[in-house]
Amino acid sequence: MSAGGSDNLPWWVTGLLLPAINVGLALAVSALVILAIGEDPLGALGSMLRGALGTGEGIGYTLYYATSLIFTALAVAIAFHGGLFNIGGEGQAYIGGLGVGLVLLSLPGWPWWAALPLSVLGGAAFGALWAAIPGWLQAYRGSHIVITTIMFNFIASSLMVYLMVNVLIKPGQMSPESEAFSASLFLPMMADMMAGIGIEMAASPLNFSLFLALLACVAVWAFIWHTRWGFALRATGANENAALYAGIDPKRVIVVTMALSGALAGLLGVNELHGVQHRLMLNFPAGLGFTGIAVALMGRNHPAGIIPAALLFGALYQGGTELVFDYPTISRELVVVIQGVVILFAGALEHMFRPALVRLFSRRPVAASKPAGA
Amino acid sequence: MSAAPSSASPAWAVELVGIDKRFGPVHANRDVTLRFAPSSIHGLVGENGAGKSTLMSILYGFYEADAGEILVRGKQVDIRTPQDAIRLGIGMVHQHFMLVETFTVLENLLLGHEGGPVLGPAMARARTEVQALEQQFGLEVPLDALVCDLPVGVQQRVEILKALYRGADVLILDEPTAVLSPPEVEQLFRILERLRQQGRTVLLITHKLKEIMAITDRVSVLRRGQVVAEFVTAETDRQALADAMVGRKTSLSVDKAPAKPGPVLLAAQNLNVVDARGVTTLKDACLTVRAGEIVGIAGVAGNGQSELLEVLSGMCRFVSGTVTLKGEDIGPATQYDAADARRRGVAHVPEDRLKLAVIKDFPAHESAILGYHQDKSLSKGWRLDWKRTIAKTVSLMEQFDVRPPNPNLRTALFSGGNQQKLVMAREMEREPDILLVGQPTRGVDIGAIAFIHRQLVSLRDRGKAILLVSAELDEILALSDRILVMCDGEIVGELSAAEATEGRIGTMMAGIKDSPTAEGVSA
Numbered sequence: 001m002s003a004g005g006s007d008n009l010p011w012w013v014t015g016l017l018l019p020a021i022n023v024g025l026a027l028a029v030s031a032l033v034i035l036a037i038g039e040d041p042l043g044a045l046g047s048m049l050r051g052a053l054g055t056g057e058g059i060g061y062t063l064y065y066a067t068s069l070i071f072t073a074l075a076v077a078i079a080f081h082g083g084l085f086n087i088g089g090e091g092q093a094y095i096g097g098l099g100v101g102l103v104l105l106s107l108p109g110w111p112w113w114a115a116l117p118l119s120v121l122g123g124a125a126f127g128a129l130w131a132a133i134p135g136w137l138q139a140y141r142g143s144h145i146v147i148t149t150i151m152f153n154f155i156a157s158s159l160m161v162y163l164m165v166n167v168l169i170k171p172g173q174m175s176p177e178s179e180a181f182s183a184s185l186f187l188p189m190m191a192d193m194m195a196g197i198g199i200e201m202a203a204s205p206l207n208f209s210l211f212l213a214l215l216a217c218v219a220v221w222a223f224i225w226h227t228r229w230g231f232a233l234r235a236t237g238a239n240e241n242a243a244l245y246a247g248i249d250p251k252r253v254i255v256v257t258m259a260l261s262g263a264l265a266g267l268l269g270v271n272e273l274h275g276v277q278h279r280l281m282l283n284f285p286a287g288l289g290f291t292g293i294a295v296a297l298m299g300r301n302h303p304a305g306i307i308p309a310a311l312l313f314g315a316l317y318q319g320g321t322e323l324v325f326d327y328p329t330i331s332r333e334l335v336v337v338i339q340g341v342v343i344l345f346a347g348a349l350e351h352m353f354r355p356a357l358v359r360l361f362s363r364r365p366v367a368a369s370k371p372a373g374a
Numbered sequence: 375m376s377a378a379p380s381s382a383s384p385a386w387a388v389e390l391v392g393i394d395k396r397f398g399p400v401h402a403n404r405d406v407t408l409r410f411a412p413s414s415i416h417g418l419v420g421e422n423g424a425g426k427s428t429l430m431s432i433l434y435g436f437y438e439a440d441a442g443e444i445l446v447r448g449k450q451v452d453i454r455t456p457q458d459a460i461r462l463g464i465g466m467v468h469q470h471f472m473l474v475e476t477f478t479v480l481e482n483l484l485l486g487h488e489g490g491p492v493l494g495p496a497m498a499r500a501r502t503e504v505q506a507l508e509q510q511f512g513l514e515v516p517l518d519a520l521v522c523d524l525p526v527g528v529q530q531r532v533e534i535l536k537a538l539y540r541g542a543d544v545l546i547l548d549e550p551t552a553v554l555s556p557p558e559v560e561q562l563f564r565i566l567e568r569l570r571q572q573g574r575t576v577l578l579i580t581h582k583l584k585e586i587m588a589i590t591d592r593v594s595v596l597r598r599g600q601v602v603a604e605f606v607t608a609e610t611d612r613q614a615l616a617d618a619m620v621g622r623k624t625s626l627s628v629d630k631a632p633a634k635p636g637p638v639l640l641a642a643q644n645l646n647v648v649d650a651r652g653v654t655t656l657k658d659a660c661l662t663v664r665a666g667e668i669v670g671i672a673g674v675a676g677n678g679q680s681e682l683l684e685v686l687s688g689m690c691r692f693v694s695g696t697v698t699l700k701g702e703d704i705g706p707a708t709q710y711d712a713a714d715a716r717r718r719g720v721a722h723v724p725e726d727r728l729k730l731a732v733i734k735d736f737p738a739h740e741s742a743i744l745g746y747h748q749d750k751s752l753s754k755g756w757r758l759d760w761k762r763t764i765a766k767t768v769s770l771m772e773q774f775d776v777r778p779p780n781p782n783l784r785t786a787l788f789s790g791g792n793q794q795k796l797v798m799a800r801e802m803e804r805e806p807d808i809l810l811v812g813q814p815t816r817g818v819d820i821g822a823i824a825f826i827h828r829q830l831v832s833l834r835d836r837g838k839a840i841l842l843v844s845a846e847l848d849e850i851l852a853l854s855d856r857i858l859v860m861c862d863g864e865i866v867g868e869l870s871a872a873e874a875t876e877g878r879i880g881t882m883m884a885g886i887k888d889s890p891t892a893e894g895v896s897a
Contacts, residue, residue, distance in 0.1 A: 242732065245731065246745035247715070249711070
């Protein structure tokens, strides 16, 4: 697992051109699909763009989705630098949300700013625990992290259903939701905060958590590249034997890295529950844990790349919702297909065009007497 | 330079004419012209990055040359893939064997030549053909043994046999003796001589000049992608070859004063190490290293030397015995880890540089603090002080002549010798009392070897204890004040520098106890 860059391409090629080609291609394939069901691709694209970025409300939603994606993508990125492929962001976010919910349910009447550190701690601790178990299994028992984190997604999901249906459900109702948190705990909405300083903004679920997400980006950057612990983490990820040689305990680093990764994923609960839903409920991660993997891949596992990638995917989520409204023939599932195609090109097939670009941008031999590419 | 006329008659088995190859900015081969005669062993020497491997990869079809042509038996050919090369009778034995370990020898030989979905008849045919080849070349190999059960020397014979079975007239051997014990090297050379008798051409890539002198007919020297010299082996010597490789006068010997041993700084008593599979890899090891002396450990790779270094450096645990560090006894219950070892003044230059000592994807200045990143002087509060790290790396690079002196360059982009100098610089910078060194000059250019040797001797002269593990007997003999020989996890003998000869160490390495009555029972 290398973070790329081994072929010495200029930064703007890997950082800008390659993602642009990938997204462009994804959109082109999506256009073909839309064409195939007899709709106008350009119109559809326009509708998505308008939906995501054309209105204040749309932008709010886009940023709200991006907030959650930043958390889950940072989770993937930090694990990646430790040499671990954490696919369990979804489950860790789910259990992290449980932590957020339990903290807030136990603090009725507290002001939001006093409760926030505790809810952050609750989400981080629960997410960390949920990720540390597969981490421990990997480090000390050799169970592959990819397998165990996937399994832990399922376990998280079942556990939450059990808890919501049997334990935490608000008595006397059918839907598996807890009681609402007290209103004093709600995180301020961005629109309200902006109104406070005289800026008018359309109402949307975008809330205070966005600042938390940006803070997390800075913290993760500083941690990975500017601390001894980050150095130990990267050394372990790049070469476990060398880490051992350097007096770093790779097993401990693996467990700690997974815990940090889970903690970041767990913060999704702050945005979704503390910020928006204001109660514990089922399925609030809604796949954002998985999409975080694509965001991290596209963002090259660096916070500076993750922020724009999260914005792109946030826009896709929000634009997709608008698209379904505008085009009755385009179903919700087709939007998922479009998102899938973008994930496929930007994430999974990220390296498809890399060799071609390497050939294009590496200095060519001056005195080649044979035609190139023979 | 060639005496034979390059007319239509195939006076040459293979000719490389005007080969030119670039990788981006790197000019790997510049207008290389080499001719290899049939029934000969042709040596190819040069420092790392001189272009030997690239040239052979072009001949074997891994790369295509940008310019130039290849002639096989006088006919111009186009080699685009290894399959083309094999069809033309060119075979290659790689430094790292290309064998399926869980297959038998015969299955490995058949691989790629099955000739149909049912293996039975092809196997039977292959068996008779291979047996004929074994007879012809004196290559004995147990055909039904699993490859993973065979010693490396025999695995190498399997590789040679594989090439011959594919019809190789020209055999390229890339650093074939790197993993062999001295007796195995002897056996290999007998096989190569047999190949020469039978009219085959052998191209021998090696950095061991002694072997070049021992077996080749002609030798070509590459430097910076060019052929800088070609010799008839009988008319040259090692010094001339070394000078041609480096491009200036070099010194092959190490000047050192007699050791002035001080107190014992490092000792081990009956040290035992058991690996994850339950195999005892280090058996009852006892040794002492005094201040101001270099103790050399000779042995064929894989006979417990790595475990010895790892256990003394705190990287792996021992199950029984005692280690004494500067007078302090440490038992199995009170073992130190690698970080502890450094704090106690034990520095470690490991055998496998890329696997352990540096991180390829890190910039040089990050590799330059590996193991010392906890050092308070490199931190400012909670964060690592990169400015200071970089400044420190620059000064290390200056002291140890690391080229290019660029602390931000990725570690992988330095040559082996420069990576090694960086590691040596890092480990020697804090003036450790005890230095554990494994294979200090493996894959290191001749020019850098002399430098590294001088550094080790000067550390010794500053009163430090050095334990040196090397598979190069020459190096052990040149540097050590005392020599221990390891075989099969045990220390089988000790010789003082004065009484040590290559022959005596060689027999001990093969597991034959050094006593006048010992019979020739090889392990």
